[in-house]
Each structure stands twice: as structure tokens, then as C-alpha cells.
Amino acid sequence: MTGTDPHDVPRPDARLHFGVFFQGVNHWTIWSDPASGSQIDPASFRKVAQTAERGLFDAFFLGDGLRLRETDGHIHDLDVAGRPDSLAQLAALAAVTHRIGLVSTSNTTFNEPGDLAHRLASLDLLSGGRAGWNVVTTDNAWTGANFRRGGFLDHADRYTRAEEFLKVARAIWDGWAEGAVTDSVEARSWSVPGTIGRVRAAGAQFDVDLVPALPRSAQGHPVIFQAGDSPDGRDFAARNADVIFSAHGRDFDDALGFAEDIRRRLRAAGRPEDALRILPATEIVIGATEKEAEEKARWVRLEQVTPATALAVASRLWNLDLSERDADGPLPAEDPVVEENTGAFGSARIADPRGVVAEWRARAEANGWSLRETVIELGPQRGHVGTAAGLAEKFARWVRHGALDGFNISPYLIPDGLDDIVDLLVPELQERGAYRTAYTGTTLREHLELPPLA
Amino acid sequence: MPHPALHLAVEIDGDGAHPAAWRRAAHAPGELLTPRRTAQVAAVAENAGFTLVTLDDSVLPPASAAVGGPAGRIGAVERAAFIAASTSVIGVAPVLATTYAEPFHVSTRIASLDHVSVGRAGWVLGVEESAEAARAWGRPRVEGEPALRREALDGLQVARDLWDSWEDDAVIRSVATSRYLDRERLHYVDFEGETYSVKGPAIVPRPPQGRPVVLAPAGLVPPGLVDVALVEGSSPAVLGEAAAASGAPLAFAELEVALDTPGETAAERIADLDRFAAWDEGAGRPPGRLRYTGSAQGLADLLEELSAVVDGVRLHPLVLDEDLAVLSRLVLPELFVRRIAARPLPGTTLRTTLGLPRPESRFATTASASATAASATTPATTREGNR
Numbered sequence: 158m159t160g161t162d163p164h165d166v167p168r169p170d171a172r173l174h175f176g177v178f179f180q181g182v183n184h185w186t187i188w189s190d191p192a193s194g195s196q197i198d199p200a201s202f203r204k205v206a207q208t209a210e211r212g213l214f215d216a217f218f219l220g221d222g223l224r225l226r227e228t229d230g231h232i233h234d235l236d237v238a239g240r241p242d243s244l245a246q247l248a249a250l251a252a253v254t255h256r257i258g259l260v261s262t263s264n265t266t267f268n269e270p271g272d273l274a275h276r277l278a279s280l281d282l283l284s285g286g287r288a289g290w291n292v293v294t295t296d297n298a299w300t301g302a303n304f305r306r307g308g309f310l311d312h313a314d315r316y317t318r319a320e321e322f323l324k325v326a327r328a329i330w331d332g333w334a335e336g337a338v339t340d341s342v343e344a345r346s347w348s349v350p351g352t353i354g355r356v357r358a359a360g361a362q363f364d365v366d367l368v369p370a371l372p373r374s375a376q377g378h379p380v381i382f383q384a385g386d387s388p389d390g391r392d393f394a395a396r397n398a399d400v401i402f403s404a405h406g407r408d409f410d411d412a413l414g415f416a417e418d419i420r421r422r423l424r425a426a427g428r429p430e431d432a433l434r435i436l437p438a439t440e441i442v443i444g445a446t447e448k449e450a451e452e453k454a455r456w457v458r459l460e461q462v463t464p465a466t467a468l469a470v471a472s473r474l475w476n477l478d479l480s481e482r483d484a485d486g487p488l489p490a491e492d493p494v495v496e497e498n499t500g501a502f503g504s505a506r507i508a509d510p511r512g513v514v515a516e517w518r519a520r521a522e523a524n525g526w527s528l529r530e531t532v533i534e535l536g537p538q539r540g541h542v543g544t545a546a547g548l549a550e551k552f553a554r555w556v557r558h559g560a561l562d563g564f565n566i567s568p569y570l571i572p573d574g575l576d577d578i579v580d581l582l583v584p585e586l587q588e589r590g591a592y593r594t595a596y597t598g599t600t601l602r603e604h605l606e607l608p609p610l611a
Numbered sequence: 612m613p614h615p616a617l618h619l620a621v622e623i624d625g626d627g628a629h630p631a632a633w634r635r636a637a638h639a640p641g642e643l644l645t646p647r648r649t650a651q652v653a654a655v656a657e658n659a660g661f662t663l664v665t666l667d668d669s670v671l672p673p674a675s676a677a678v679g680g681p682a683g684r685i686g687a688v689e690r691a692a693f694i695a696a697s698t699s700v701i702g703v704a705p706v707l708a709t710t711y712a713e714p715f716h717v718s719t720r721i722a723s724l725d726h727v728s729v730g731r732a733g734w735v736l737g738v739e740e741s742a743e744a745a746r747a748w749g750r751p752r753v754e755g756e757p758a759l760r761r762e763a764l765d766g767l768q769v770a771r772d773l774w775d776s777w778e779d780d781a782v783i784r785s786v787a788t789s790r791y792l793d794r795e796r797l798h799y800v801d802f803e804g805e806t807y808s809v810k811g812p813a814i815v816p817r818p819p820q821g822r823p824v825v826l827a828p829a830g831l832v833p834p835g836l837v838d839v840a841l842v843e844g845s846s847p848a849v850l851g852e853a854a855a856a857s858g859a860p861l862a863f864a865e866l867e868v869a870l871d872t873p874g875e876t877a878a879e880r881i882a883d884l885d886r887f888a889a890w891d892e893g894a895g896r897p898p899g900r901l902r903y904t905g906s907a908q909g910l911a912d913l914l915e916e917l918s919a920v921v922d923g924v925r926l927h928p929l930v931l932d933e934d935l936a937v938l939s940r941l942v943l944p945e946l947f948v949r950r951i952a953a954r955p956l957p958g959t960t961l962r963t964t965l966g967l968p969r970p971e972s973r974f975a976t977t978a979s980a981s982a983t984a985a986s987a988t989t990p991a992t993t994r995e996g997n998r
Contacts, residue, residue, distance in 0.1 A: 189786045196782075197816050199696070199727045222814045223715070225797070232812070234792040239782065239816040241723035242716070248689040249727040251646065252696035267713060271670055271747045279686035283646045283693045302810035303715045338641035338683075342634040346679030353682060367747035370672040370683050372644060465789035 166557040173556050173592050174563030174605060175583075176216040176260070176436055177209040177575055181240025182226065182503075184469075185440065187460040187569055188237050194572045196237050199249060204572035206250045209257055212579030213593050215604040216258035216289060217250065218382075218565060219243035223267060223300045226503030228469070229478065233503070235465050244276050251284035258601030260289030260382055265322040266315055267295065267304045270358075271367050274326035277379045278371040286375025286600035291382035291402070292393075294319045299502045316389050318362040323381070323397055325358045325365055330378035332356055332369030376600035377610035395422035398433060399607050402565055406437025407538065412560040434562040434605050440540035440569055443577045447544060454542040457569050458533045467529035470536050473501050474510055474517075484529040488514075488521050545577075549585035556591060617914060617952045618923030618965060619660070619943065620704075620863060623652050624667035624684065627934065628867055628927035630675040631887040635880070637932035644683050646693065652931055653694040656701060659939035660947065660954040662964055663702030665735050665826070665925060666690050670711070670747045678888040688720045695728035700954075702961035704733030704826055709766020710759060711739055711748040715809055718770035725818035730960030732818065734770075736827040736837070738763055764832045765804040767825065771836065772800035774822045775972040776812035798974040820962045821969045826863070834858030838967055841865055841925060845899045847913070851920030860967060861922040867902040868910060869929035870937040877904045880929060890929075900927075907941035911949070914942075918951050923965075 179202060180186050187193055194201050206217045221243060226233040243261040250259055259280060263273055281288035294315035295301070298308020310318060337352035358365045383398035385391065394401045405415035420430045442457055444450025462470070464484035472479045476494040493510040507513060521531045541548055555561055568574025586592035598604060626632040626643060633640055642648050656664050667673070668687030676682035687705030695703050703724065707717055725732035738759050739745075745752035753762050778796035785793075800811035829840040840857035843865050844850035854862030869877040881890060881904065903910050917924060928934035946952040955964040962969055 188784055188791055189789075197726055199729065203696075224810070225812060225814060232792065232794040232797050234790045234794045236791055238792055239777065239814065241726050241815050242688075242719045245688055245692040245720050245723040246727060248692035249696035252650065252693045268716070269711070269748050269750070271749065272712065275670070276686045276689060279689040282644055282685055283649065283689060285646060302808070304713050304809070305807040307807075333683075338644075340639060340641065342636075342640065347633055347640055348676070348682040363749050365747065365749040367670070367743075368672050368676075368682075371685065372641075372683060463789045 166554075167559055168557050171556045171559070171562070171591070173552055173586060174434060174436060175209075175212065175214045175578075176218050176258075176563070176565040177205060177214055178218045178220070178438060178565050178567045179205050179571070180237070180567055181220055182222050182236065182238050183567075184236040184466050185461055185567055185569060186237045186571055187457070189460060189463075190570065192573060193570055196571060197239055197241065199246075201572040202246055202250060203253050205568070205575060206254050206257060208572075208575045208579055210254050212575070212583045213596060214257055215563070216260045216565075216601060217247075217254070218260040218289075218291070219246060219262060221262035221264055221291075221293060222503070223264060223295065224303055224503060227299075228472065228501045233469070235463070235469055244280055247288070248280050248283050251280065251287070256287070256596045256599065256604075258287045258289050258380070258604055259284050260291055260380075260601075262291040262293055264293050264295055265319040266310050267300070267306065268322075269365075270322050270325035270329065270363060271365055273322075274329040275370060277326070278330055278374065281374035281376070281379050282371060286377075286602070288374070288379040289382050289400070289601050290379045291384060292319055292323060292398070293384065297502070314362075316393050320393065320397065321358075321360045321362045325356065325363055327378065328356045328358065329367070329369045330373060333372040335373070337372055374600075376602040380601050380605065380607065391419060391422055392426075394433065395419060395426045395428065399602070400434045400436055400605065403435060403437045406439045406561060406564060407540065409555060409558075409560055412437060412555065413558065416560055432608070434607070436563050436565045437561055438567060439564045440567050441548065441564075441578055441582065442540065442542045442569070443545050443548065443581050444542075445544065447547065450542050450544060454540075461569065462529060462533045462536065464529055467532040467536075470532050471528060473504060474507055474513060476501075476510065482528070485527045488518055488528050488531060545581035545585045548582055549589055549591070552586065553589045553591035616950075617918035617921075617946070618662045618861070618863065619946070619952050620663045620665055620923060620925040621656055621661050621935070621938075622665045622667060622925060622927050623656060623931060624665075624687075625673055625675060625681050626932070627930040629881070629884045629888075629890045629929050630678045630680040631884040632930040633681055634884065634887060635930045635933060640681075643681055644685055649685065649690055649693060650697045652935070653698050653701065655935050655939060657698045659935065660943045660952075661701060662923070662955050663704055663731075663733055663961060664694065665733070666703070666705045668706040668737065669708070670739065670744055671741070680888065688724060691732070692724055692727050695724065695731060700731075700957050700959075702731045702733055702824070702955070702964065703728055704735050704824065706735040706737040708737035708739045708763075709770075710737075710753050710762045711744065711750050712766070714766040714769035715773065717766060718773040718813060719815050721770060721823050722774055722813065722815045722818040725820055725823045726815065730819035730962070732820065733824040733826055733839075733961055735841075736763055736767055736825060736831060738831065760831065761805060763827075764836075765802075765806070767827075767832055767836055769800070769802050769804075769809050771822060772802055772973070773809075773811055773813040774818055775974055776800050777815075777817040778972045778975055779817050779821070782816060796976075817972065820960050821972070824961050824965060824967065829853060829857040829859070829862070838962075838965070839863050839923070842921065843897055843900050845901055847901075847916050847920055850901060850917065854921045861965060863923035863925050864917055864921045865897070865900050865927065866917075866924045867900055867927045867929070868934060868938075869902070869904045870910060870934050870942070871906045872933055872937060877929070880933065884929070907937055907945070910942050911945040911951075914946060915949060915951050
């Protein structure tokens with residue numbers, strides 16, 4: 158039990174918090190396997206949410222998409238795509254779950270605060286205080302083409318708008334005082350006079366004037382999540398968020414470095430270090446033995462990175478159409494084309510394609526890898542592979558050292574991909590005292606062990 | 612002469628149609644804005660045998676707030692989705708206005724409601740008329756009848772196009788070619804309106820019903836774009852004329868009801884509530900709307916009369932907790948016995964229950980184009996098609 162000795166670690170009592178990310182658009186969710194179910198059938202969402210609840214997860218999480226992904230003017234057709242509106246889907250799940258938090262990714266650029274704040278508060282009330290809001294922004298006109306307002310914000314303004322948006326939303330959520338509704342049917346009116354405030358907000362982004370139409374929920378109002386990794390995004394999270402999603406969950410040193418950076422930013426923002434939970438995204442593959450786990454992980458990667466997907470990943474990196482190349486052959490001989498606009502929309506930008514290609518070439522040459530093998534080994538990676546006991550040992554150590562507070566887990570199969578984690582990993586974590594054995598609260602804020610709102 | 616079954620809808624927003632209905636509700640006032648209450652009303656309506664519930668909405672607090680009534684309301688789409696997941700047969704139709712909302716979101720939300728309800732979604736096309744609504748949205752006011760109609764029409768057209776933008780079989784899951792989607796079966800809608808454009812395609816696959824059932828006040832938008840026109844009138848004869856003039860496949864009469872209960876007459880119940888606020892002057896109540904006050908038997912007779920001239924009714928009960936019980940125990944059973952109305956069947960889409968065809972995507976390729984042409988002629992056959 159080295160490394161988990163209570164005297165060795167800064168947070169001996171820390172417990173992991175798990176969320177499940179039901180992904181609507183990606184190549185990680187394996188759709189080609191016979192065990193893969195529907196991505197849109199409500200039964201799939203219900204199964205995943207109920208499994209996560211059985212596993213005492215904090216939250217069920219949905220992403221957002223406002224335009225289908227494209228490459229060079231063609232809709233990307235290799236991956237899972239097509240998803241419901243997150244608030245409508247989560248409101249439905251509120252009816253068939255009891256404790257798990259329900260987190261909606263909702264965009265501040267192409268929504269208005271009066272409308273969205275009301276919808277989020279609606280989910281919060283319908284779920285008895287289990288709602289979360291992952292605040293995201295958009296700065297591209299490509300997405301804006303689906304909206305009345307078009308591409309009306311540039312990069313610099315998107316966080317300004319998000320912050321102002323959040324301020325207005327909070328004012329709306331706090332618009333009703335406690336006890337705003339009468340308890341007597343003989344009272345003068347349904348609402349107690351003077352208990353419902355008017356929200357007037359005039360700023361650079363908004364000029365809003367409204368009377369809020371909902372009381373505070375059991376947790377006050379939705380828990381705020383944020384996922385930006387840029388300095389602006391991290392600062393936004395440090396000032397405003399209750400939970401930060403990160404991409405820093407594979408390597409301990411990287412995770413700890415990120416966590417320490419966030420704690421620095423929290424201090425700078427005048428907030429306590431434990432005011433924010435850090436939940437990196439991850440994928441978890443479990444086997445009965447290390448060898449079995451590795452074999453299973455290999456199968457997962459081969460299913461995720463088909464030859465066509467390998468060529469698509471390479472096309473994005475090289476910024477060339479490589480779809481006719483041989484994925485099982487060598488890496489393309491060309492240099493990557495470095496341009497501002499890559500023609501690929503809806504996918505993350507690659508910061509230094511020349512550097513990445515140089516590294517890929519060196520590693521492929523040294524190991525004799527084909528293009529597909531190179532993508533499998535060096536392409537986007539996320540995840541932990543091992544036995545349940547080994548993973549539990551590792552995760553318990555990480556959380557006790559303050560490298561993270563848990564994970565937002567993406568199952569590689571829908572709807573049964575969470576079963577192993579709930580049935581095998583969770584009991585091992587519980588045995589080590591690193592995971593709850595029962596829900597102790599009813600709200601998402603309570604699950605996350607966040608302080609109650611004032 | 613037999614006539615088609617009368618479709619029964621009920622509006623379940625708040626505590627009832629009277630702005631003071633909350634004073635006679637069977638729960639504490641604050642309980643109105645809870646999941647328990649939301650699910651319970653829906654369960655009563657479903658068990659009673661209604662075909663669908665409608666849920667009023669606005670960015671503003673409910674109109675009842677102005678006369679001392681409920682000042683809060685859970686968002687109608689979220690409520691409808693919650694209800695869909697806690698029921699199994701009844702249709703759910705939230706009000707959603709496209710005056711200020713983004714039509715792309717509106718389309719996604721209604722399509723998603725159809726997915727979560729497995730084909731039981733409707734949409735009551737709304738309009739935000741007031742200056743207060745514009746200020747709440749933080750948008751320049753859309754003012755005047757022509758502009759309000761334009762925003763309603765453009766929003767509806769965008770929604771329909773986006774619902775159609777994924778053909779039914781766009782998800783192909785072709786392991787042989789590694790393609791999840793057939794991009795040939797996904798379509799940019801390229802909508803160009805007077806004030807905005809929308810590119811598409813949708814982010815949500817085509818809804819189970821193809822297009823969720825659209826209900827709209829008669830005359831708001833061209834009747835060819837709606838499934839159910841909601842008609843107003845102060846007598847069955849006027850309602851019949853309005854239904855015939857609506858031009859939509861189906862016409863539902865708007866009908867306020869206050870029923871005798873075991874302990875009190877309907878008139879006494881209205882008088883009790885009118886002490887606090889007058890029903891007639893209730894904020895937001897359309898003038899000239901037909902109202903029935905009296906016994907369950909009398910309502911059944913009126914509905915039988917109406918069934919000759921309209922395809923359905925949307926009931927607005929005085930007090931949900933009281934009138935829904937009477938509707939459930941006495942009125943609907945009587946209609947089912949008389950075969951004036953029928954319960955929706957499990958596993959049936961709202962469209963099927965209403966006798967409406969499932970539309971082809973307008974982007975569907977040649978193989979199915981003839982089916983689209985055939986379904987365009989259905990308004991005449993729909994009324995006959997119900998039984």
C-alpha cells in the first residue's frame with residue numbers, strides 16, 4: 158500500500174468523483190461492434206444514466222453541438238453523430254433517475270441568458286437540485302451560420318460574453334427570495350409581495366430586463382462546469398466554475414501540474430483552493446489480468462481507429478486529403494500544410510503540425526509502424542488500462558495527492574460500456590476508502606462536496 | 612351518420628385556466644413548481660385517456676401573476692420531456708415561440724422531445740407579442756402583426772426543413788465502408804428568410820414521427836404547414852365555421868370547462884374563485900372563447916355536438932385538480948362508451964393516433980418521392996381516416 162499510507166499524502170480522506178460522458182459526436186464510441194446500441198434511442202441514455210447511478214456517480218454529462226462536423230465542405234461521415242438537445246434529454250432523465258447529477262453543455266454565444274437560465278433552472282427544479290451547466294463558447298462563423306446572429310463574436314469577446322452571461326444567469330437564479338410563495342390559499346397573492354426581484358442587466362453584450370419565473374432549487378442553482386484549457390479558459394474557470402473538465406488525466410505529473418496551476422489561479426481569484434473540483438476526461442479499459450486488459454485495450458484502439466479514421470486523423474494533421482492513401486502503409490512523405498483555416502470544422506485545432514509530424518516520423522521509423530499504427534500509438538490518447546485492483550490503487554493515490562478529484566469517464570461502448578467500471582472498479586475503490594459507498598446527499602452540489610451557496 | 616372520433620387534448624399549465632385556480636388546488640401553492648406535481652397531473656391526464664396534453668410557456672412569468680396568481684412556471688419543453696419519460700401513451704405538446712428564440716434550437720428541442728417520447732411530440736407554435744418579452748430576450752422588438760407572422764412562419768419553416776435534413780435512414784453504420792453516416796442522405800437546408808439564414812443540417816437525427824405534430828392558432832401561418840389548427844368561437848356553429856375555414860388537416864376547438872363536482876356546482880366554484888380575480892378578465896384570455904359550465908353529462912352532450920364540426924377539442928379546465936377528476940371519472944368514460952372518442956393505443960405515435968400520415972423528408976431521393984406526393988393530398992382523407 159505504498160503511496161496510500163494516510164501519513165504520506167496530503168489528502169488521505171479524499172474520494173474520487175465520477176461523471177459519465179455520453180458522447181454524441183466522436184470516433185471513440187465504437188459503433189461497429191454488435192454490442193453497440195443506438196446513439197439516439199432514449200433507452201440508451203436511460204441505461205447509461207441508471208448504470209452510473211447504480212455506481213454512485215456524481216453526474217451524467219451531455220455535450221453540445223451546433224453544427225455537424227465537416228472536412229473540406231463534406232460532412233464527416235465516419236464517426237458517431239446525431240444527438241438530442243441536452244436539456245430536453247436530461248429533463249427526461251430527471252424522471253427516471255433519483256440521485257445522479259445531470260449536466261448540460263450549453264453555449265453562451267448562441268443562446269440568450271433570459272431563456273437559457275430559465276431552462277437550466279427548469280432542469281434543476283425537475284431533478285430536485287441535480288442540474289449542472291457546462292459553460293462553452295464558440296467563436297466561429299461556421300457555427301454561426303445556423304443562427305440568426307450569424308458569426309457575430311470574435312475570439313476575444315467570447316469569454317467576455319460568457320462571463321457576462323453567467324452573471325445575468327446567476328442574478329436570474331437568485332431572483333426569488335426564500336419563501337417567495339405563500340403557504341396560504343387565502344393570502345393576497347400566490348407570491349409574497351416584495352420577494353421577487355427584477356433583473357436589469359445592461360452591459361457590453363446584453364441589455365436584459367426581466368422578472369425571473371422560478372424559485373431557487375434544492376441546491377440553489379445549477380453547478381457550473383467549465384472545460385477551456387487556454388490561459389483565458391483556466392482563468393474563467395478559476396473565477397467562475399465549480400468543476401473543471403481537463404485533458405490532464407493520463408499522466409500523474411501532468412495532472413498534478415495542471416491541478417497546481419488551477420489552485421494558483423483560484424488563489425489569485427480570491428477563492429479557496431478546494432472551491433473547484435478537477436475532473437479530467439478519460440476512458441477506462443479493465444481486464445482480469447494486466448495482459449488481458451492490454452489485449453482488450455488494443456482491440457478498443459483498433460475498433461476506434463479504423464483505417465478510414467486513421468486517414469481522417471492524418472488528413473487533419475497534414476491538412477491534406479489523404480483519404481485515398483493506404484493506412485497500413487508508411488506515413489505520407491509530404492510536409493504538412495500549415496494554414497490558418499484548415500477546412501476542417503468541429504475538430505480541435507492542432508497547434509504545431511510540423512512538430513507533430515516530425516515526431517510521428519521518428520517514432521514510426523524507430524518502431525516500424527504503419528500510418529494506422531502510428532495514429533493508434535501517438536494520435537489522440539486518453540485513458541487508463543489495467544486490472545480493477547491496479548487502477549483503484551493508482552486512482553486512490555492520485556486523488557490523495559491532489560492531482561485530480563475524479564474522472565469524467567467516456568464509455569467506449571453504448572449503452573453497456575460503463576458496466577465494468579461500476580461492477581469491478583467501484584468496489585475496489587470503495588474497499589480502499591477512495592469512493593463513496595452511498596449517496597449522502599440529494600443534490601449534485603452535495604455529491605461534489607461543494608460548499609452550499611450563500 | 613357516423614363521424615370520426617373526437618380527439619381530446621387538455622392544457623395543463625399552472626393550476627388551471629382560472630387565474631385564481633391555485634386557491635382550489637389539492638396541493639400547497641409552492642408544490643406547483645415541483646417534479647412530483649408535474650408528473651402527477653400528466654399521469655391523471657394519461658389515465659383518463661386524453662390523446663395529448665399541451666403546456667403553455669413564455670419567456671415571461673405566467674399571465675396569472677398580474678392578478679395575484681402563480682408567478683412561476685417550469686419551461687414547457689423541459690416539462691414535456693420530463694412528462695414524456697414518466698408516461699407511455701399520451702402526447703406532449705409544449706408551446707414554443709419563434710419570435711425571438713433561435714429556430715435552430717427550437718427545431719432541435721422539438722425533435723429531441725419526439726425522440727425522448729418515441730414519437731409522441733407535438734409543438735404548439737407560439738408568438739411573443741409584448742414589449743416585455745423583447746426586453747426579457749434582450750432583442751429589438753418584433754412589432755406589428757406582419758412581422759410577428761413572419762417570425763412565426765420563418766421559424767416553423769426552418770424547423771420543418773431541419774427535421775427533414777436527415778433522411779430517415781441517414782445512419783447507415785456500414786462496417787464495410789467504415790461510414791456511420793451516408794452524407795448523401797444529409798442535407799443543408801440553406802434557408803433564406805427576410806431577416807436571417809440557416810445553413811443546416813440538423814444535429815439531431817430525423818424525429819420518429821418524421822415531423823412532430825404542429826399545432827397553431829388558426830390563421831397564424833399558412834394552413835398547409837400545420838397539422839392542427841386551434842380555432843376559437845363562442846358557439847359550436849361558429850367553431851364549425853372556423854374549423855372549415857382553417858384549411859388545416861385537423862381543427863381543434865378551444866373550450867374552457869368548469870364542471871359540477873360532488874360537493875359544489877360549477878357556478879359556485881367559479882363564484883368562489885371570482886372573489887379573488889375575475890375569470891372573464893383573466894390576463895391573456897382570448898375574448899369570445901367557448902366556455903361550458905355545468906354537469907359532466909352536459910359536457911359530454913356538447914362534445915358530441917362539437918364532434919360533428921371539429922376534429923378535436925382542447926380543454927382548458929377551471930381547476931386542474933378538480934375538473935380533471937370529473938373529466939376522468941365521468942366525461943371521458945361517457946365519450947368512450949358513446950364512441951365519440953377513443954383512448955390512444957400503446958406504442959402508437961401521436962401522428963398515428965390523430966390519423967395523420969408520416970411525412971417523407973422533403974429531401975428524400977427519387978425512390979420515395981412518389982410517397983411524398985401522395986401524402987400531400989391527405990387533408991381530405993384524414994377526417995375519414997380516423998375510424
